[in-house]
Amino acid sequence: MMTESTRGPVPAIVLLGPPGSGKSTQADLFESVFRAAHIDVGDALRRVAGDRTPFGERVREIIHVRKELVPDEIVRAVLERELERIPDHQPIVIDGAPRCESQVDDILSIIRDSGRAFKGVVFLDLPVEASIDRISRRFSCSECGRKVIIGTDVPDAGTSCPDCGGRLVRREDDSEEGVRKRYRVFHDSTVPVLRRFEEEGKLFRVSALLSPREVLTEIRNRMVL
Ligand SMILES: [Zn+2]
DSSP states (O other): TOTTTSSOOEEEEEEEOOOOOOOHHHHHHHHHHOOOEEEEHHHHHHHHHHHSHHHHHHHHIIIIIIOOOOOOHHHHHHHHHHTSSOTTTTTTEESSSSSSSHOOOOOOOHHHHHHEEEEEEEEOOHHHHHHHHHHHEEEETTTTOOOEBBBBBSSTSSSBBBTEEEEEETTTTTTHHHHHHHHHHHHHHHHHHHHHHTTTEEEEEEETSOOOHHHHHHHHHHHTO
């Protein structure tokens, strides 16, 4: 069990999946069920991209303008920085890396250096049209940051935030065109990563069309958590 962290090595899991496959939702569930810390590499990179430094400017250009994969050394630096603030005894869920084959060894060595045991990669599989449909309906409040789904939480994008009345906004790269490009980049770069973990018996493929609870149950059963 992941909760019995004092009895064995502290586990680390990697979550991979295209945009909208529910990685953050699963990471939140892992947080409440296993007290695992969530490292969202994409979020961490977007935070860096907001820094008014040459480094931040470089990351901003790559992810928001060119919409390309971030170079390995930047991913490594950001991941190491995120790990520094997590206690050694806490399980971790890494979401958003490794995104390409050249990052695999880096990520595995960072996990090993943190003293944790790598349990495997969960791949949340989602078709491209479902990805576009989910992401294009994802907005957040410009004031309090609350996340809402159009058509589920609020009727349309013109609605105010249900919590604070703030304006709802969409992430810069969440347009249909943006999602299509991210999905393609994800697919092309990540397929070799999945193949490698599959060969090592460390890949757990789960349909992201299931409900979040069903996905979690699948993961627990398949990974024996
Ligand atoms: Zn709000």
